[in-house]
Amino acid sequence: MVARERLRLGVLISGSGTNLQAIIDASADGSLEADVAVVVSNVADAFGLERARRAGIPAVFLDRDAFGTGAEYSGEIVRVLREHGVGLVVMAGYMRLLGSVVLDAFPGAVLNIHPALLPSFPGAHGIADAFAYGVKVAGVTVHFASAVFDEGPILAQGCVEVAEDDTLETLEAKLHAVEHKLYPLAIQAIASGSARVDGRKVHIVPEV
C-alpha cells in the first residue's frame, strides 16, 4: 500500500467539544488516520478550546462581532484553516450556519454532525424534537455540509431504539455515545479515500 499523507482536520466548535474529544482520541489511538490541525470556536469560553489546548492543538477564538460582514468573518475562518494546512473542515457542534465563503474554499470537504436521522428533525433541537414527536428509533447523521442548515449528502448514520423508560436525558446520552463512535469512523472513510460522492449518494468503497 502507498503511504498517504495524514489528513489535516480543522474542527469548528461552539461548545463543550465532546465530539472534538472523540476525534482527538481516535487520532491518538491510531483508529483515525488524520490529525486535528486547528480548532476554531465562535464562542470565547467554549470548553472545546480547552480540550484542544490540553492536547497541544492550536485553539482559536474568532469573534463574529469583530468583523463587519458575514463574508469577512468567513474569510478569516478560511485564512486560519489554510494557515494550518487543513484538508477537511469538521463542524462538531458549531452552531452557526457556515457561509458560502468557507464552503467554496473547501469544496466537498466540509462535514457536519447532527443528532437526528436527517432529513427528519433538522435544527438546533433535533433530539428534543424527535423525542417529543414520539419516535421509536432515533439516531445521528454525519453529512457533507451545504449552504442549507443540516442538509447535504449523507456520509453515515447510526441509530438507537427509544426505550419505554427513556427520558430526554437518557436518550441524549445514548445518542451522544453513538456520535462519538460514528464521527471518527466517518472521517476515517474520507481519510482512507473510501468515500465517493455521487450526487446525493455517498458510496463507501473498499480501500485501494
Ligand code: GRF
Ligand atoms: C452534538 O450533539 C452535535 O451533533 C450537535 O451539537 C452537539 C455538540 O456537542 N451539532 P459537543 O460540543 O461535541 O459536545
